[in-house]
Amino acid sequence: MRIKMLRSVLSLVLLAAGPTYATAAGSEDDFKAAYAAAEAANKEAGSLRNQWTTTAATLAAAKKAADAGDFDKATASAKEAEALAKASIFQATSEKTRWKDMEIR
Amino acid sequence: MTDVGFSATRRLILQGAGAVALVGLGNIPFGPTPALAAANDKYPEEAFKAKSEADAIKALYGKTAEPSDKVKMDAPEIAENGAVVPISVTTTLADVTSISFLVSENPVVLVASYKIPAGTLPNVANRIKMAKTSNVIVVVEAGGKLYSANKEVKVTVGGCGG
Amino acid sequence: MRPRSAIYLASAALALAALTLAGSLPSDAADKIDPVADAKAFRKFFTDKFPKVKLEDFVNGPYSMNEDLYRQWQEKEQFPPYEFSLEMGKEMFSKPFKNGKTYADCFPNGGIGVRQNYPYFDEKEGKVITLELALNRCREANGEAPYSYVRDEMAALTAYMAFTSRGKPMDIKIPNDPRALAAYENGKEYFYTRRGQLNFSCATCHVQSPGERIRAEILAPALGIVNAMPIYRSEWSGMGTTSRRFTTCNSQIRGVPFSPQDDEYRNVEYYLSYVSNGLPISGPGARP
Amino acid sequence: MASSIRVRATSSGETTEVQALIQHPMDSGFVKDAKGEIIPAHFIQQLTFEYDGKNVFTADWGGGVSKDPYVKFAFKGGKKGDELKISWVDNKGATDTTTAKIQ
Numbered sequence: 001m002r003i004k005m006l007r008s009v010l011s012l013v014l015l016a017a018g019p020t021y022a023t024a025a026g027s028e029d030d031f032k033a034a035y036a037a038a039e040a041a042n043k044e045a046g047s048l049r050n051q052w053t054t055t056a057a058t059l060a061a062a063k064k065a066a067d068a069g070d071f072d073k074a075t076a077s078a079k080e081a082e083a084l085a086k087a088s089i090f091q092a093t094s095e096k097t098r099w100k101d102m103e104i105r
Numbered sequence: 106m107t108d109v110g111f112s113a114t115r116r117l118i119l120q121g122a123g124a125v126a127l128v129g130l131g132n133i134p135f136g137p138t139p140a141l142a143a144a145n146d147k148y149p150e151e152a153f154k155a156k157s158e159a160d161a162i163k164a165l166y167g168k169t170a171e172p173s174d175k176v177k178m179d180a181p182e183i184a185e186n187g188a189v190v191p192i193s194v195t196t197t198l199a200d201v202t203s204i205s206f207l208v209s210e211n212p213v214v215l216v217a218s219y220k221i222p223a224g225t226l227p228n229v230a231n232r233i234k235m236a237k238t239s240n241v242i243v244v245v246e247a248g249g250k251l252y253s254a255n256k257e258v259k260v261t262v263g264g265c266g267g
Numbered sequence: 268m269r270p271r272s273a274i275y276l277a278s279a280a281l282a283l284a285a286l287t288l289a290g291s292l293p294s295d296a297a298d299k300i301d302p303v304a305d306a307k308a309f310r311k312f313f314t315d316k317f318p319k320v321k322l323e324d325f326v327n328g329p330y331s332m333n334e335d336l337y338r339q340w341q342e343k344e345q346f347p348p349y350e351f352s353l354e355m356g357k358e359m360f361s362k363p364f365k366n367g368k369t370y371a372d373c374f375p376n377g378g379i380g381v382r383q384n385y386p387y388f389d390e391k392e393g394k395v396i397t398l399e400l401a402l403n404r405c406r407e408a409n410g411e412a413p414y415s416y417v418r419d420e421m422a423a424l425t426a427y428m429a430f431t432s433r434g435k436p437m438d439i440k441i442p443n444d445p446r447a448l449a450a451y452e453n454g455k456e457y458f459y460t461r462r463g464q465l466n467f468s469c470a471t472c473h474v475q476s477p478g479e480r481i482r483a484e485i486l487a488p489a490l491g492i493v494n495a496m497p498i499y500r501s502e503w504s505g506m507g508t509t510s511r512r513f514t515t516c517n518s519q520i521r522g523v524p525f526s527p528q529d530d531e532y533r534n535v536e537y538y539l540s541y542v543s544n545g546l547p548i549s550g551p552g553a554r555p
Numbered sequence: 556m557a558s559s560i561r562v563r564a565t566s567s568g569e570t571t572e573v574q575a576l577i578q579h580p581m582d583s584g585f586v587k588d589a590k591g592e593i594i595p596a597h598f599i600q601q602l603t604f605e606y607d608g609k610n611v612f613t614a615d616w617g618g619g620v621s622k623d624p625y626v627k628f629a630f631k632g633g634k635k636g637d638e639l640k641i642s643w644v645d646n647k648g649a650t651d652t653t654t655a656k657i658q
């Protein structure tokens with residue numbers, strides 16, 4: 001049962017992250033936009049008390065890449081961070097009702 | 106959690122975030138050992154430098170050991186944690202003078218060596234560290250001859266994801 | 268079980284039974300918060316799943332699940348690694364604060380043999396108070412700086428207090444106060460909610476697969492899982508409070524942990540302790 | 556400072572069983588800390604037990620012995636109330652000694 005769960009999260013993350021690698025994100029503005037979006041999503045996850053450590057790590061990687069001037073990599077990481085944050089939001093909202101399924105009765 | 110994620114986690118774990126991490130730096134100088142042993146006998150310096158159990162046993166006792174079922178070793182199948190592995194030995198051999206514990210896969214193979222004067226029973230229990238799954242050997246010197254027993258103890262990284 | 272708590276449980280059951288009988292349909296009953304029924308079902312789930320394990324042995328966590336581990340534990344218990352922390356805790360507990368008072372002045376019965384009643388619901392504050400929180404509040408009330416919830420000092424104090432309650436059955440009360448029931452339910456929800464990128468809940472490991480291995484470690488059953496707190500873990504080669512256990516579990520499944528003693532942690536400890544009522548306190552404990 | 560050595564010695568008529576737990580980090584010199592630096596070797600090298608002026612047990616330890624090391628052995632003789640002298644020395648030259656009464 002657990003493997004099924006992991007695959008659901010896995011597919012969700014890859015799905016969101018997939019298209020971002022394809023597009024060529026060149027400039028610093030793209031990065032800034034993507035980073036802001038990722039931070040906002042992660043903030044929302046925080047309000048739902050359900051952030052992931054990997055979101056924070058990917059955000060940090062994005063910042064590091066940006067500081068080093070590699071905006072392609074930075075934008076890609078920022079988009080991946082946004083995807084992770086969105087997945088954690090999805091998890092929080094869906095679990096709001098689904099937790100009862102596992103409850104011992 | 107792509108493949109990259111997994112190997113990153115493994116590396117993280119191996120870097121000792123929580124587990125005992127080991128650095129194969131080959132011949133680390135053994136560390137300053139200014140204090141020599143107390144009066145009655147010398148600390149077996151060389152033996153604690155040996156990288157293989159044969160060298161360690163030779164440095165300690167100058168002879169080789171033969172397996173004997175009179176040496177009963179009690180060790181777990183799977184260690185609950187490589188940092189604290191309870192190992193004990195009892196033997197029915199007569200006039201035992203020394204008992205030693207070795208772990209073949211540890212960077213320093215000799216872990217502990219006990220001197221058993223007359224009147225002390227030939228049984229010892231202790232808790233040792235194991236780098237990874239390995240053969241644990243106990244050697245008993247009795248009546249000038251060397252006897253041994255060994256058992257494989259499995260050790261793996263514990264814990265959840267990380 | 269002591270008569271007093273038996274009477275309490277009976278009266279609570281009566282009160283709650285009356286509530287459910289008051290015309291609520293079974294489907295409603297599912298949403299009705301019924302700690303007594305929960306506790307009964309919770310205990311039954313584990314005693315059915317592990318018929319050979321004696322009820323009081325569930326508090327030994329992984330050691331009640333595996334013979335090889337049990338022997339290693341017995342050997343450690345001859346001279347347990349938490350011995351030093353226990354001694355330090357005993358010393359600290361009696362050392363007066365700068366104002367001359369000691370912890371004994373903050374706790375019922377001088378803090379001796381009371382651990383089994385923690386956490387409790389404070390009706391004035393309307394929130395759950397855990398032993399660790401009460402200890403720090405005692406320090407602050409006497410002009411001392413609070414201890415970190417995850418370091419050795421707090422572990423030593425809770426180790427000593429747990430030691431003075433060893434063998435006493437866990438005896439957590441839920442007053443007939445809607446806020447207490449809400450806190451209990453919030454704790455239950457936290458326990459079953461999946462979190463972190465690994466998408467695990469406490470229940471994924473400790474309800475669905477106790478006795479099984481996660482890498483080298485055997486998973487403990489949830490029944491009685493907090494009875495051994497605080498624990499000396501070989502993994503940490505040091506003491507761990509309940510707070511340390513909750514926060515590290517969160518980060519291991521890649522969920523960002525809250526700060527120790529946040530409401531969620533206090534409530535989940537309240538829930539976990541309540542459903543383990545009747546099982547003996549076995550802290551401080553040694554764990555892999 | 557309280558001794559780092561905790562000893563339980565119980566005599567059962569003709570033999571005395573001794574258990575010792577010692578507070579010591581027992582760093583092997585092969586482990587890295589969180590910042591990635593090697594924790595230098597720091598471990599007890601020799602632990603001796605004396606009863607009635609005579610050595611009854613000597614432990615020569617390497618870095619592979621667990622933190623807060625534990626050892627158990629037994630020797631013939633020893634009566635309730637007698638004293639055991641226990642002392643250790645580590646690779647940095649630090650030492651500690653204590654005496655324990657046989658129960």
